[in-house]
Amino acid sequence: MDKKLEPLFTPWKIGNCEIKNRIVLTSMGGTDLFGWMEKNHFDKDGAEFIMRIAKNNVGLILPGCQPVYNPMFGQWLHKNKKMYEDLKKWMPEFHKTGAKLFVQLTAGFGRSFTISSMMEMLYTNKALNVLAKPVMNLSRITAAPSESPNRWSDKVPSREMTKDEIAQIVDSFAKSSKLLKDAGVDGVEVHAVHEGYLLDQFTFKYVNKRTDEYGGSFENRYRFAVEIVKAIKKECGDDFPVSLRYSVVSKTKGMRSGALPGEEFTEVGRDMEESEKAAKYLQDAGYDMLNCDNGTYDAWYWCHPPVYMPENCNLEDVEHIKKFVDIPVVCAGRLDPRVAAESIEKGNLDGAGFARPFLADQEWVTKMMEGKEEEIRPCILCHNGCFNMCHYKGVPNDQELSDSLHLARCAVNAETMQWGKHFIKKTASPKTVHIIGGGIGGMEAARVLKLRGHNPVIHEKSEVLGGTFIPASAESYKGKLRDLLEWYRLQIKELGIEVKFGDEVKDVSKFGSDPVIIATGSTPRLLKRVPGYEKMIEACEYLNKEKEVGETVAVIGGGLTGSEIAYELALQGHKPIIVEMKDDLVSQKGVCLANSSYLREWFALNKVPVYLETTLKEVKDGSIICIDKNDSNIEIKCDSVISCAGYIPAPLAQAGKNIYLVGDCLAIGNLRSVVWRAYEVAMKI
DSSP states (O other): OOGGGGGGGSOEEETTEEESSSEEEOOOTTOOSSOSSSSOOOOHHHHHHHHHHHTTTOSEEOOSOEESBOTTTTOBGGGOHHHHHHHHHHHHHHHTTTOEEEEEEEOOOGGGSOOBHHHHHHHHSHHHHHHHTTTOOHHHHTOBSSSBOOSSOSSSOBOBOOHHHHHHHHHHHHHHHHHHHHTTOOEEEEEEESBTOHHHHHHOTTTOOOOSTTSSSHHHHTHHHHHHHHHHHHHHOTTSOEEEEEESOOOEEETTEEOOTTOOOOOSSOOHHHHHHHHHHHHHHTOOEEEEEOOBGGGHHHHSOOTTSOTTTTHHHHHHHHTTOSSOEEEESSOOHHHHHHHHHTTSOSEEEEOHHHHHOTTHHHHHHTTOGGGSOOOOSOOTTTOOOOOBTTBSBOOOHHHHHSOSOOSSOTTTTOTTTSOOOOOSSOOEEEEEOOBHHHHHHHHHHHHHTOEEEEEESSSSSBTTHHHHTOSTTOHHHHHHHHHHHHHHHHTTOEEEETOOOOOGGGGTTSOEEEOOOEEEOOOTTSTTGGGSEEHHHHHTTSSOOOSEEEEEOOSHHHHHHHHHHHHTTOEEEEEOSSSSTTOSTTOOHHHHHHHHHHHHHTTOOEEOSOEEEEEETTEEEEEOTTSOEEEEEOSEEEEOOOEEEOOSSOOBTTEEEOGGGTOOOOHHHHHHHHHHHHHHO
């Protein structure tokens, strides 16, 4: 192990609970021990994930948050005694690993509850509203400190919580904590004065307009969180550790409006001055640890940093707040292990929090300890599998129901939380399998086939593996994607998979009866109907540095690809202009709001011209002609034009007997659809 990492592997204490090292798995929805958005029960998949992490040298583990009042079926967490009995039977095996377990309990979501179009229908239709209440009482689930708009939908506003409801939540925190303590759990974490969830909303003046003892003054706004920890301590004793998930600074300008890194703004939530006072106040109330980051659902990219956010984006603020408390402080959010280790060694931090890297590779801490960091499958911060809650103009959470019910899966690791569906099963009849195309889909299929005992052969027409993922990972800020590409290339090498470079296959019939996987990707959609289209530079031509661009560049297409290219152009000193036919940027499923809102707000802050509901009509020398939403012609001056008009599947052959299609040659998708499909096809053969 690199000596710079050694401070991460020193013991520390939370109250009287000693933790063997400073690595903390922070909570993620979907890794719950008592189920997620379903009837509470001891969840075997959640327990499997937690156990895999514990066996791989993690000091403190926090499963996914458990609402004390379950959004589905309105269950109180403390009333199902059997799941605590099941947990008690499981805990001795967990403790054999030497890890400690704190279960995170949440008061709820308030105005941040993720509303879907189905929920809008249940709420706005009077008959359905009544019928749905026993299953999903949206009025109760979304109740907030005061009447306020939902983060995701204008159709399901939050009503004001009653004091009786607050008292019930406090009571359930205490009773649930006692049951967890009796089951052998090492501590609990209160979720959260963090991320703009319900307890956090009570602390915000821009959400909390109450005039009773839960609103107005500083003490009143923090009263709910204080009552919870006091109730837990009264029920469980002062020696039972209680952590608090805590956002140091809200980084929020207003409802549905965040503040970007480096932006000058007026804070409407918790600023640093209030946070210095709040951290000490919450410590004195009884909290034994602060598990910290920044942000709210209105500034979601701080809590769930996309690849555009700087590394260690929360560390400086967390290190600052540690000066005001005597209890341990943990930092999370795009944290670099070496930077965290240095901070711990200097006494500026106590624990290093990581979440999504464990979805990509449950063994990454062990590999890091063993000096095998090149073998760690990297998280690329895409949110495609774990948290693809998607939102754009006029649409609430546009996420597939299967994704809403099954969080904590991973785009780059098809097995995570899908062990009953995706697993390596050795073949009884090894075959030579020909894979046409050495992109991510082809490499993933080859990797799984080899692990199963087959003999995959990759036929790649170029001289390098990677395919369209090479330009897709080319932007300056996409180092994590380039890490994934290198990981795949290493897997192919270490597994001894045969690769035939410079081998362009035009006819698969030459392989006879051998199975063939087609992974030939897609071709760009060219706007040939547009006069002057030949003057445009295709997105991959720009990303591969095949063609240069001028100072002012018109990007045709404001989906994810176009928006990311425009962002890169701006970072490199160019002046991008975005032209998009739809009424919003990144108006597509599968792109998490944390990612898309960063791009939209970054363009607004940096005054990047964005023409929505606008269609390209003609490309000229030095300008483009477009038609706006009023059917008027507008001329936009520019030096270059980049086409990001999408892609068309380009399979070498159609699927048939012993012929399988994976990746974009089957259907245009994202990395998750490529990896998961490749894995599943490799399982079938």
